[in-house]
Ligand SMILES: Cc1ncc(C[n+]2csc(CCOP(=O)(O)OP(=O)(O)O)c2C)c(N)n1
């Protein structure tokens with residue numbers, strides 16, 4: 094694929110460039126939806142012409158958290174629920190980096206829910222992919238925040254008595270400026286959505302339905318799916334919050350009843366990102382923070398000397 098990279102060169106990139114030479118092959122189970130995310134992310138990076146050095150993939154803990162081991166770029170495998178604060182710090186320190194944060198539904202909607210809500214509210218410029226398999230996969234199938242009511246698992250043997258969390262509605266209401274849902278069974282749509290999300294300046298949230306054939310037999314494969322942007326049965330204006338909100342609510346109900354709706358729901362192209370707001374008020378440089386530690390000859394300066402000078 095051909096595209097212009099960050100320094101304006103026309104480069105040809107192939108999705109296989111993001112396959113690490115040294116890492117082991119993915120250890121995900123056969124048929125796992127996580128393979129679909131990896132494939133879509135590689136396709137999106139190639140289409141955007143991003144070199145591995147221009148990207149950072151930050152992950153949480155879970156089967157989903159292994160994503161950055163299998164994708165060749167800068168990577169940071171953090172702790173459970175904490176991918177977003179690390180991703181935010183990296184983006185603030187190096188505004189030129191393309192930052193993708195990723196993790197599971199337990200990771201992002203459970204233990205990391207607070208970070209999710211506030212990253213959306215603050216509109217941090219990054220793409221957040223949540224692998225939503227509606228259970229805790231790595232720890233062998235416990236009920237997660239998105240497990241449907243009545244879902245039986247080892248932790249809820251008589252069926253979950255809780256209503257599932259509504260990830261799209263939560264994201265929109267918290268303030269995300271791009272919200273979409275896709276599914277591993279729809280790799281072309283998934284790739285296109287990741288391209289759009291990365292190109293978007295602000296917090297883009299993708300709820301990515303990833304089947305777990307090992308522990309979540311109930312969820313099946315998320316097929317057949319309906320693309321709300323292509324279907325004649327749906328008429329959505331993605332720039333209109335009310336329209337997005339209504340269809341998200343319907344989508345979340347439909348999933349619990351077995352109908353899989355996917356697509357782009359909301360895209361606000363006008364709202365400045367947190368990084369832009371900080372730059373506008375002069376609180377954030379446009380160059381990477383690390384470059385401040387170079388002297389005129391482009392040699393590293395000792396950072397504490399600079400801090401001492403600053404406080405004299
Ligand atoms: C603080 C903390 N609590 C609990 C765990 C155990 N743990 C590891 S992965 C996981 C759940 C993973 O589920 P999810 O985030 O949905 O990812 P999946 O494996 O389904 O991709 C849990 C509870 C942990 N590693 N750290």
Ligand code: SF4
Nearest residue numbers: 121122125156230305
């Ligand atoms: S346990 Fe489920 S989510 Fe984890 S690798 Fe296997 S199929 Fe995928």
Ligand SMILES: [Mg+2]
Nearest residue numbers: 197198228230
């Ligand atoms: Mg999960």
